[in-house]
Amino acid sequence: MSDTIAHASAGRYVGQAVLRKEDPRLLTGRGRYTDDVTIPNMLHAHFVRSDVARAKFRIDVSAARGALGVVAVFTGEDLNDKVVGTMYPSMFVGAEEFMSPMYPLAVGDVRFVGDPMALIIAESRYLAEDAAELIEIDYDDIADPVMDYDTALAGDGNDVHPNRPGNVVMQMAVPLADDGRAAVEGAAHVVSQTFVQHRYSMIPMECRGVLAHWEPFDHRLDVWMSSQNPHEARLAFSRATGVPENQIRVQIGDVGGGFGLKSFVGREEIVIVLAAYVLGRAVKWTEDRRENLIASAHARQEKCDVTLAVDDDGTIVAAEVKHFDDAGAYPMPGGSAGPLVGMLLTGPYRVPYLGWESTAIYTNTCGSASYRGPWMMETTAREQMIEYTARQIGLEPLEFRRRNIIHTSEQPFNSAGGMVIENVTPEETLEQAAAEIGYDAFRAEQARATAQGRYLGIGFAVYVEPQPGVAAYANEPANVRMHPDGRVDVFIGSGAHGQGLETTTAQLVAENLGIDFDDVTVRQGDTDSTPFGPGTGGSRSGPMIGQAVTEASLLLRDKVVAIAAHLLEAAPEDLEIADGVIAVQGTPTKSVPVQQVANTAYQQSATLPPELDKTLEVVHRSMTPATMWSNATHAATVEVDPTTGKVEVLRFVVSEDCGRMINPNIVEGQVHGGVAQGIGGVLYEHNVYDADGNPLASTFMDYLVPTAHEIPEIETFHIESPASTVGGYKGVGEGGAIGAPAALFNAVADALAQHGVVVTEQPLDPDAVLRKIREAADRR
Numbered sequence: 099m100s101d102t103i104a105h106a107s108a109g110r111y112v113g114q115a116v117l118r119k120e121d122p123r124l125l126t127g128r129g130r131y132t133d134d135v136t137i138p139n140m141l142h143a144h145f146v147r148s149d150v151a152r153a154k155f156r157i158d159v160s161a162a163r164g165a166l167g168v169v170a171v172f173t174g175e176d177l178n179d180k181v182v183g184t185m186y187p188s189m190f191v192g193a194e195e196f197m198s199p200m201y202p203l204a205v206g207d208v209r210f211v212g213d214p215m216a217l218i219i220a221e222s223r224y225l226a227e228d229a230a231e232l233i234e235i236d237y238d239d240i241a242d243p244v245m246d247y248d249t250a251l252a253g254d255g256n257d258v259h260p261n262r263p264g265n266v267v268m269q270m271a272v273p274l275a276d277d278g279r280a281a282v283e284g285a286a287h288v289v290s291q292t293f294v295q296h297r298y299s300m301i302p303m304e305c306r307g308v309l310a311h312w313e314p315f316d317h318r319l320d321v322w323m324s325s326q327n328p329h330e331a332r333l334a335f336s337r338a339t340g341v342p343e344n345q346i347r348v349q350i351g352d353v354g355g356g357f358g359l360k361s362f363v364g365r366e367e368i369v370i371v372l373a374a375y376v377l378g379r380a381v382k383w384t385e386d387r388r389e390n391l392i393a394s395a396h397a398r399q400e401k402c403d404v405t406l407a408v409d410d411d412g413t414i415v416a417a418e419v420k421h422f423d424d425a426g427a428y429p430m431p432g433g434s435a436g437p438l439v440g441m442l443l444t445g446p447y448r449v450p451y452l453g454w455e456s457t458a459i460y461t462n463t464c465g466s467a468s469y470r471g472p473w474m475m476e477t478t479a480r481e482q483m484i485e486y487t488a489r490q491i492g493l494e495p496l497e498f499r500r501r502n503i504i505h506t507s508e509q510p511f512n513s514a515g516g517m518v519i520e521n522v523t524p525e526e527t528l529e530q531a532a533a534e535i536g537y538d539a540f541r542a543e544q545a546r547a548t549a550q551g552r553y554l555g556i557g558f559a560v561y562v563e564p565q566p567g568v569a570a571y572a573n574e575p576a577n578v579r580m581h582p583d584g585r586v587d588v589f590i591g592s593g594a595h596g597q598g599l600e601t602t603t604a605q606l607v608a609e610n611l612g613i614d615f616d617d618v619t620v621r622q623g624d625t626d627s628t629p630f631g632p633g634t635g636g637s638r639s640g641p642m643i644g645q646a647v648t649e650a651s652l653l654l655r656d657k658v659v660a661i662a663a664h665l666l667e668a669a670p671e672d673l674e675i676a677d678g679v680i681a682v683q684g685t686p687t688k689s690v691p692v693q694q695v696a697n698t699a700y701q702q703s704a705t706l707p708p709e710l711d712k713t714l715e716v717v718h719r720s721m722t723p724a725t726m727w728s729n730a731t732h733a734a735t736v737e738v739d740p741t742t743g744k745v746e747v748l749r750f751v752v753s754e755d756c757g758r759m760i761n762p763n764i765v766e767g768q769v770h771g772g773v774a775q776g777i778g779g780v781l782y783e784h785n786v787y788d789a790d791g792n793p794l795a796s797t798f799m800d801y802l803v804p805t806a807h808e809i810p811e812i813e814t815f816h817i818e819s820p821a822s823t824v825g826g827y828k829g830v831g832e833g834g835a836i837g838a839p840a841a842l843f844n845a846v847a848d849a850l851a852q853h854g855v856v857v858t859e860q861p862l863d864p865d866a867v868l869r870k871i872r873e874a875a876d877r878r
């Protein structure tokens with residue numbers, strides 16, 4: 099291992115596996131989710147959705163309007179013009195041309211099964227759903243839906259949105275330069291293959307939900323919603339309704355998972371807020387699981403045509419990729435991460451030349467949204483291509499990686515995709531994962547098993563993950579306030595949705611202020627009390643909340659120490675804080691409790707010199723460093739049953755580097771959750787459609803989410819290398835879901851390759867695996 103890798107030592111709280119503050123509440127059923135909030139006289143909403151993928155429609159809601167308990171029924175014609183500004187969230191304002199037209203409710207045309215056509219508001223959800231039976235809908239001109247890349251890009255005028263001709267959401271390219279083309283032409287091996295990833299999605303335990311209340315006399319819009327991004331939501335509601343931001347309060351409470359789905363405000367959430375605004379009553383909508391599965395957002399349906407040019411000695415000399423992304427009918431912002439897939443394709447490898455093109459298309463399916471590592475197709479395609487190419491040119495995949503991986507000594511490394519990659523340890527994690535999974539021993543066991551007709555395989559995935567620092571992500575706030583009793587509140591601009599920020603944020607404050615962990619309260623997810631923040635996304639809370647909270651706590655510490663220095667008649671630089679007591683270094687008897695300092699500042703301030711700052715409060719905003727990266731290697735072993743096609747995951751090893759860990763327990767939990775989603779994605783989960791655009795997985799009987807039985811123990815190892823952030827933290831939340839699919843896919847591909855079977859497409863459910871085995875047998 100390189101000696102540039104420093105292993106950070108644990109502090110009193112930072113680096114410790116402190117038990118999660120939120121768990122007693124959440125595990126005893128005392129969490130407060132959006133659906134738990136009630137307001138007297140609130141109304142309940144139900145959406146009427148399209149049953150067909152593509153049609154013109156007429157809707158008659160008159161009978162429903164007179165139904166028992168119904169207060170209002172809105173169609174697109176009634177509601178859409180209530181949007182005074184834009185439907186686009188702030189991050190993407192100005193980039194509307196890259197996005198689908200966004201209507202609150204469908205008008206005239208429906209574009210996917212689940213498209214919201216009307217909203218019924220009634221005294222109860224039951225009455226609203228009963229009234230839906232009275233709505234009459236006529237569908238005309240049902241054209242064949244656009245369901246695949248070829249149909250979408252045929253250029254025959256068969257457009258999902260007439261004002262988006264050619265079905266192109268976004269297309270960008272940086273072609274291979276002439277030198278790169280020459281490198282391909284001169285290479286000993288040029289290998290091309292297409293890799294297909296299928297549609298699966300976020301599936302949070304808590305579906306989406308929103309409760310909105312407009313108080314016309316106070317000019318006050320109160321919104322409770324299940325969100326990863328309360329401030330962004332407030333901005334979106336302000337733009338849609340015209341209510342100024344400071345008259346809108348968004349609170350998120352506890353959030354039962356988001357995984358990217360709740361990063362942005364969806365059509366339904368805008369519709370509920372508009373309806374509450376129009377009616378002047380509180381309106382609640384809680385998405386049910388069927389709606390969540392067919393109409394919230396989908397992800398991952400992408401394919402890549404990849405070419406690698408390789409010299410005789412196994413050195414990669416150039417790469418080219420054409421990426422296609424099915425964004426559905428109404429992609430959400432962040433739903434198509436195409437340019438990142440292209441730019442990141444070379445990942446942790448030394449590839450001198452890269453050409454890329456990325457195209458996102460509209461289809462008559464549920465729109466896409468960002469899902470935990472939304473650009474992860476670069477890892478899926480690259481890591482599958484690495485192993486595929488290695489087999490084609492007769493090299494061990496591990497050896498092929500070793501010959502091309504970027505060493506720490508080569509960093510900062512300017513990638514062919516235009517990125518500056520630094521502070522990453524791909525080689526170290528690769529070697530750690532290979533050692534921990536017992537690579538050589540497994541290969542020997544595999545050879546014996548293959549001779550007996552068994553299908554054993556091993557696969558790897560190595561990736562480097564950027565934590566973005568652009569637009570709203572360019573800064574992160576943290577405000578810290580000490581109370582007269584010495585306890586501290588910390589206000590962060592984001593809001594946890596499962597990843598434990600209440601705990602890690604308190605650890606950071608306690609560590610840097612030298613106070614007790616239990617004396618810190620984390621305030622989050624309420625736009626009235628917390629500073630504007632960009633929410634959680636891009637695995638940036640660890641690095642950026644970590645940095646902002648560290649800096650704010652140290653600024654507050656300076657103020658506390660300055661007052662203590664006066665009380666102790668000592669120089670501030672001679673003081674230290676530990677366990678809530680400030681003492682002169684080397685003379686512990688000369689000390690004062692933090693609580694006494696706080697009490698003096700607030701209640702006996704006249705006893706302090708006028709020049710001493712007595713505001714024990716810090717308002718802080720931290721700027722994002724130019725580059726932030728983390729990285730990991732995943733390795734899996736599997737056995738495939740050639741008679742049933744079932745894949746058994748034997749072992750799953752992760753070696754990750756998120757820099758200094760704030761809480762190793764939480765870091766490992768993040769890795770485990772992401773890997774479970776990756777395993778579920780490759781083997782079980784599929785938002786499958788038929789050719790007419792009907793979703794075939796609309797319950798958990800059809801959409802298979804893995805349980806503890808399907809997920810093996812995930813063995814997690816750490817490398818803590820330096821980071822660009824204050825505190826040394828890098829992101830980890832998305833990584834599990836980025837690396838796991840490719841590692842598992844490669845393990846299955848390796849098992850099948852031992853018997854001459856080639857796979858390049860997900861999912862790898864038993865049917866698909868068996869079909870591939872039979873096709874290969876038929877060819878022999």
Ligand code: MCN
Nearest residue numbers: 355356357358596602636637638639640760761829830831
């Ligand atoms: N952490 C740490 N040490 C580090 C880095 C992070 O202890 N060196 C901790 C953080 O303090 C935080 C957690 O690990 O508690 C994840 O941090 P980070 O990687 O910064 O990611 P974010 O907090 O920004 O979370 C977002 C990320 C994304 S983008 C999705 S999507 C996601 C996720 O992580 N969705 C999740 N993790 C999830 N976990 C749960 N349970 N539910 C989701 O919906």
